[in-house]
Amino acid sequence: MRFALNQMGFPNDGLETNAEQLASAGYDGIEPNLTADGPLWDDDAVAAFGDCISTLELEVPAVSTTLHWKQQLSSPDAETREAGIDAGERMIHIADELNAGAILVVPAIVDEETPYDAAYDRALESVRTLAETAAEYDVTVCIENVWNDFLLSPLEFAQFVDEASEAGPVGAYFDVGNVRRFGRPEQWIRILGDRIERVHVKDYDADVDTIHGFTYPLQGDVDWYAVRDALADIGYDGWLTAEVPPYQTAPERMPPQLLDNLQYVFD
Template identity: 70%
Template sequence: MGFPKSNLQTNAELLADAGYDGIEPNLTADGSLWDDKAVNEFADRIDGLGLDVPAISTTLHWEQQLSSADENTRRAGIEAGKRMIEVANTLDAGAVLIVPGVVNEESPYDEAYDRALESVRRLAVVGSQYNIYVCVENVWNDFLLSPLEFAEFIDRASESGPVGAYFDVGNVKRFGHPEQWIRILGERIKRIHVKDYRADVDTIDAFTYPLEGDVEWTAVNKALTNIGYDGWVTAEVPPYRTAPERMPPRVCSDLKHLFP
């Protein structure tokens, strides 16, 4: 989720107080996760709070695109992914969240696909050394737009190491049915992100908190049960603009209602 505070350890304390089981840190360009000492201190703190880490995420791959035609840009994205795997290993996360590529005028779909596949395979090789899943997330990147294509991409990348899906329920609602994606992806799903989506708003503003949009949560929960998924379900929502510290306990309560 979007954390209420800027300090990672403070956010961990807020989430522990709100009743969460874990916290998903985000690797940023100048954040503390690049510092081994800071990561070790964070590991000690969350251990004391009784929190686990489901995965390490990042926003860097929107700029350091793994599908970029520029070799230096791809290399930077791969290095960020490698660092995520190292942090995941230290924090016993078991997975990292990767944005595999971005399709635009400079990066045509077919070329982006080939470069993204090569980059994810390179990260999968590193992930295999640590037993860390490289999880590809479905995002608004004009790429891997169907569950069949998404599944095939994961299967091809998995030839090089542990690759799975970090399935975002809200992201799919724009152009598909989450429960169908879940059924088709099946055991490829290793992590879940949840947020809601208002179908009457066709912009980024359509995203909202669980239970406030048009996602059919009963169908989603049933689909997850049918594929035998019993892993992490992580909220990915922003803090409130006013009194941001009040958001985590409310969302935690709603998640426990949706996924008892």
């Protein structure tokens, strides 16, 4: 396995500063997020970041974003969907520049304005559009299971990935902690199988039925040995990227402590 940390957990400001700290802690990779006003919109900043991580011998497992929560790929508004596609295409270009090989997208949001069936159809169309672009850059569009009231079973998740893949490279960015609220991660892993291209890790305390139930790996209700065995069963030996916040006190202590726990379980 190779280990990375998503930008959500960075202890400092600045991509390069965090890259240096992760390299010092022993990580293999760093996962940046495309934000509304962040540096990844600037080609020179992306190139500089690429030079930095190359010097540090780090890699980028994927490029992620939070923009698709507002620029929804399933929105009933065509302009909103187009903005989401534009953001996804920018992520593809960044992933190509950084040799990441994958981007992470939230495919849909089911809410009062967007019923489930409409969300499915619009999301499928949007993801297929991104997949066509991704095919030109050897980048995979990875769909993540998040708390968006969408793709609520591994069978449906697999079906969506298969249907979207008809247009280009599409896979699953499987989030272990996101599933634990309503399922068993190890079961999802075996059903999704080789559709899984990337894995996010965090834990979940099932006794706290809100987003505040998320916690650090080994501190919640996920059976991490079962997850390890399931990943081995499907032949997954790729990226494990932690998506957790920094500590409120001494944030620089979180990355090395987290890495030590992940290596204990998976290595």
